[in-house]
Amino acid sequence: MLKVTGLRKTYRSGAREVEALRDLTFTVENGELVCLVGPSGCGKTTLLRCIAGLLDPSGGTISLDGQPVQGPPPGLAMVFQEYGRSLFPWMTVRDNVELPLKQKKLPAARRASLVSSALSAVGLEGTESAYPWQLSGGMQQRVAIARAVAYEPSTLLMDEPFAAVDAQTRADLEDLVRALWQRLNVTVLFITHDIDEAVYLGQRVIMLSSSPTVVQDEITVDLPASRDQLHTRADARFTELRTHVYEQIQAAKRGAQSTVDS
Amino acid sequence: MKRVAYVLGLPVVLFAAWFLLSSGSESFYAPPLRTILASFADTWTLDRLRADVLPSLLRLAAGYAVAGVLGVAIGITIGLNRRVRATVEPVLEFFRALPPPVLVPIIMLFAGIGDSMKIIVIALGCVWPILLNTVEGVRAVDSIQIDTARAYGISGPSRIRQVILPAASPQIAAGLRQALSIAIILMVISEMFASSNGLGFTIVQFQRSFAIPEMWSGIILLGLLGFTLSLLFRLAEGRALRWYHGLREAQRRS
Numbered sequence: 001m002l003k004v005t006g007l008r009k010t011y012r013s014g015a016r017e018v019e020a021l022r023d024l025t026f027t028v029e030n031g032e033l034v035c036l037v038g039p040s041g042c043g044k045t046t047l048l049r050c051i052a053g054l055l056d057p058s059g060g061t062i063s064l065d066g067q068p069v070q071g072p073p074p075g076l077a078m079v080f081q082e083y084g085r086s087l088f089p090w091m092t093v094r095d096n097v098e099l100p101l102k103q104k105k106l107p108a109a110r111r112a113s114l115v116s117s118a119l120s121a122v123g124l125e126g127t128e129s130a131y132p133w134q135l136s137g138g139m140q141q142r143v144a145i146a147r148a149v150a151y152e153p154s155t156l157l158m159d160e161p162f163a164a165v166d167a168q169t170r171a172d173l174e175d176l177v178r179a180l181w182q183r184l185n186v187t188v189l190f191i192t193h194d195i196d197e198a199v200y201l202g203q204r205v206i207m208l209s210s211s212p213t214v215v216q217d218e219i220t221v222d223l224p225a226s227r228d229q230l231h232t233r234a235d236a237r238f239t240e241l242r243t244h245v246y247e248q249i250q251a252a253k254r255g256a257q258s259t260v261d262s
Numbered sequence: 263m264k265r266v267a268y269v270l271g272l273p274v275v276l277f278a279a280w281f282l283l284s285s286g287s288e289s290f291y292a293p294p295l296r297t298i299l300a301s302f303a304d305t306w307t308l309d310r311l312r313a314d315v316l317p318s319l320l321r322l323a324a325g326y327a328v329a330g331v332l333g334v335a336i337g338i339t340i341g342l343n344r345r346v347r348a349t350v351e352p353v354l355e356f357f358r359a360l361p362p363p364v365l366v367p368i369i370m371l372f373a374g375i376g377d378s379m380k381i382i383v384i385a386l387g388c389v390w391p392i393l394l395n396t397v398e399g400v401r402a403v404d405s406i407q408i409d410t411a412r413a414y415g416i417s418g419p420s421r422i423r424q425v426i427l428p429a430a431s432p433q434i435a436a437g438l439r440q441a442l443s444i445a446i447i448l449m450v451i452s453e454m455f456a457s458s459n460g461l462g463f464t465i466v467q468f469q470r471s472f473a474i475p476e477m478w479s480g481i482i483l484l485g486l487l488g489f490t491l492s493l494l495f496r497l498a499e500g501r502a503l504r505w506y507h508g509l510r511e512a513q514r515r516s
């Protein structure tokens with residue numbers, strides 16, 4: 001279980017201070033798929049980096065399965081928003097995906113099968129020996145996703161992972177994430193700015209306010225577990241839920257507006 | 263084929279000009295190139311290459327290798343550690359600013375006049391560009407790449423080998439390239455001070471005994487040597503950093 005309590009993060013650079021997160025509290029159960037939405041610049045990436053142990057919070061606590069997060073927790077994988085910069089340009093696609101597995105000291109045969117099944121899951125068979133910079137932005141993003149998937153994490157953090165792919169690929173990848181989540185029983189925290197995507201993917205959607213950032217609202221997505229792009233999105237309940245999320249986000253923006261005004 | 267023509271074009275033209283312009287030269291100190299070339303074949307026999315050029319090259323290789331290993335190792339240590347960097351960087355700049363040849367008499371005091379003195383001179387002289395470029399390269403590694411490594415538990419030696427070193431390698435290669443020409447200069451200079459063999463020693467010997475065409479032929483050999491070494495370096499770099507040149511190319515296109 002991922003537990004975030006009273007999380008606060010203020011960036012300091014010289015005299016300038018940016019309060020990225022004011023007070024965040026939420027939990028994600030093991031094996032749950034939770035989507036996080038929030039306006040741009042509200043601190044979503046900051047939150048994810050704190051959970052991944054890459055950034056020290058200014059206050060509050062994060063714990064994963066009862067262990068306080070102090071450095072990168074084992075068994076956690078992250079897909080960075082800056083997917084292009086997170087791939088190593090001196091390695092082929094295969095080596096990029098395989099490197100974390102080598103670190104886990106898996107035997108070569110197991111590594112090879114994980115790499116090839118992860119790459120074919122994201123539709124990238126045949127690119128194994130290409131370098132990342134020989135691929136399009138969307139393909140690079142899928143390499144980053146394949147690397148996280150091959151790692152077989154128990155917790156998967158994804159920071160707007162579908163931002164650079166076209167609509168059709170995006171729909172396919174959404175279904176892939178749900179399929180993998182159901183198959184691997186992994187805990188997923190998924191950041192997106194796309195409200196439809198959040199409702200389609202998540203079991204729950206957590207909405208963040210704009211800065212100073214708190215949890216604005218939280219809904220349980222009571223849609224059936226088996227979802228598909230055509231029917232789920234046409235469902236009346238789906239529309240209700242997305243309207244709710246949309247209103248909350250508008251309210252969050254207005255709230256921020258009124259605090260600025262007052 | 264075309265690239266070879268570009269590389270060799272200008273040297274061939276210059277040599278031809280030298281040949282033609284000097285052909286009627288009466289000067290004792292600047293004999294015709296024809297004479298120099300004739301003496302080249304007589305002077306640089308296989309025996310002489312073995313006795314004088316080979317020791318020079320071995321010392322060059324040893325000094326350069328020592329500088330490479332030390333420069334990269336210390337450079338990574340400094341580059342990864344902000345506090346160490348703040349302390350030692352001014353000192354490094356000072357040492358770098360010293361012209362390496364002034365080190366020769368000092369090192370002779372400590373290390374005598376044998377091979378080790380020359381290797382130390384070469385290593386100490388050419389370690390600075392390697393060291394400073396490595397520090398720069400390590401500092402400039404993309405923070406997202408480092409975070410990625412950390413998030414996937416790639417730490418310690420394997421982080422250095424798999425991420426830091428390759429990410430800094432283009433800059434390290436730039437340092438190694440600068441160091442190579444410094445190393446060649448120091449190879450010659452260290453032999454001019456005190457030696458009993460070597461290319462620099464032989465050239466000085468010719469000059470002192472007024473064997474002027476032979477002296478010139480030695481200088482030509484030195485030039486050829488430097489040219490060959492830098493060509494080999496370029497080939498090796500092009501191979502090792504193929505990913506980098508490809509990446510640059512891709513970035514330029516987009």
Ligand SMILES: Nc1ncnc2c1ncn2[C@@H]1O[C@H](COP(=O)(O)OP(=O)(O)OP(=O)(O)O)[C@@H](O)[C@H]1O
Binds near residue numbers: 011019038047081
């Ligand atoms: N390293 C940093 N130093 C100073 N301020 C930072 C730093 N990183 C982020 N910030 C600030 O913190 C706030 C939150 O940034 P963050 O990147 O977490 O937002 P985000 O929700 O991920 O935005 P987006 O949706 O655009 O990706 C922003 O105001 C940003 O300017």
Ligand SMILES: [Mg+2]
Binds near residue numbers: 044159
């Ligand atoms: Mg972000």
